[in-house]
Amino acid sequence: MEGFSYNNKKLHCEQISIEKICKKIDTPFYLYSSKGILSNFNALSNKLKxxxxxxxxxxxxxxxxSILRLLAKxxxxxxxxxxxxLIRAIKAGIPGKKIVFSGVGKTDLEISKAIDHKILQFNIESLHELHTIEKISREKNIKANIAVRINPDIEAGGHPKISTGKKTDKFGISITEALKVYKLASDSSFxxxxxxxxxxxxxxxxIKPFNNSFKKIERFCKKLESIxxxxxxxxxxxxxxxxxxxxKNVDLTKEYTNLIKNIYSSTKKKxxxxxxxxxxxNAGILVTKVIYKKKNDKKNFIVVDAGMNDFLRPALYDARHNVKHVIIKSNKSNSDFFDIVGPICESADVVAENANLDSDIKKDDLLFIxxxxxxxxxxxxxYNSRSLIPEILVHKKMFYKIRNKMEADDFIKLEKIPNWLK
Ligand SMILES: Cc1ncc(COP(=O)(O)O)c(C=O)c1O
Structure with missing residues (x-):
């Protein structure tokens, strides 16, 4: 975790204790360390300077x-x-010339707005999209900057739901097709x-999937330039x-940035x-508290006030995250294993299985994911008509609410009962 550490058995973010923040903000909430975010950003940018x-x-x-602004600066x-x-990025002060637009389903409106902001490039995902961008640029009489997202047909490892570079995935265009798309694009004056x-x-x-795919893209660039x-x-x-x-303590930053440096020095492209x-x-935690302790024949449960509506990764990707005490009370000898579950009416609403926590954990104890x-x-x-929880950003000794809680009253206000039902 970047920007988080225990001090006197109390979790701190930078120079402020989480317990202190919990006296002002009700759980659950997301909490980020600005120092942690910048340290991750610098770990890449310093190596690539x-x-x-x-x-x-x-x-x-x-x-x-606020996070976009921190990075924009x-x-x-x-x-x-x-x-x-796009609007968030612009609002945060990121200029159009530093924005790329990705995604398989860009709508006409999105394309039109992005052209107005003169973005650095559209990453085109299909021939149909190319035609749409061409048409909108022509109507506006503004040239659109384009790149084609190629699908290198490479297995990246990781969870199948986050693989995007194989030919069975919906993303990108095969290298042979992409060549045709570029030729068509080169015929347009827009x-x-x-x-x-x-x-x-x-x-x-x-590192291997990065290495293999970077080589493929470099070869593809050479092919384009040859025509x-x-x-x-x-x-x-x-x-x-x-x-x-x-x-696990895998750190690929050096090898990864070395690959980037190599491709830069051999191509001299941006x-x-x-x-x-x-x-x-790793610069963010979710602070939650215990609502109930529950035991059935086989398991010990801790029901917390954060659910899968607040944090979906475990239910969606089988992601594993640690759940720990905000305040460490006793030695590990007094610990037990618990499944940490949320209040949502879904069996998938499990934050973590077999979390090792104090056996005397009780209602209102603070935990974090x-x-x-x-x-x-x-x-x-x-989901379950639960509030959208607040987001807090810490900077040194201070904390700032960077997103307010969106309560049930706020979103119910958006709904209307038609007259015929009244
Ligand atoms: C086009 C594109 N770029 C960048 C990312 C960011 O990926 P990551 O958060 O793994 O760096 C994603 C996420 O899947 C993506 O779809």
């Missing part, structure tokens, strides 16, 4: 505007996949071919994984990378 590299942070990982760009994300793109998946903890299609940017996507288990998880995952800064708050919902 002598290359022409744009770190286009993948907004989907954590799209809070360090020079980050953004990888966006919707109009909402499309400005600027780059090549790919993204092979997420939570990748081996006189000039490329300025090579977008390598995101995917760098993090250690979710205390037992390199774009789109890390999301790596920047924010670790490494939830990425794909945590952004995937939360109001």
């Amino acid at each position: 002598n290359c022409n590299v744009l770190i286009a942070y993948a907004v989907k990982a954590n799209s809070n505007i 360090k020079g980050a760009g953004a990888d966006v996949v919707s109009y909402g994300e 499309l400005n071919i600027v780059g090549v793109d790919m993204h092979i998946g997420s939570q990748i903890l081996q 006189n299609i000039k490329i300025k940017n090579i977008d390598l996507g995101g995917g760098l994984g993090v250690n979710y288990s205390d037992k 390199i774009i990378i789109e890390p999301g998880r790596f920047i924010v995952a 670790d490494n939830v800064g990425a794909y945590g708050a952004t995937m939360s919902s109001t």
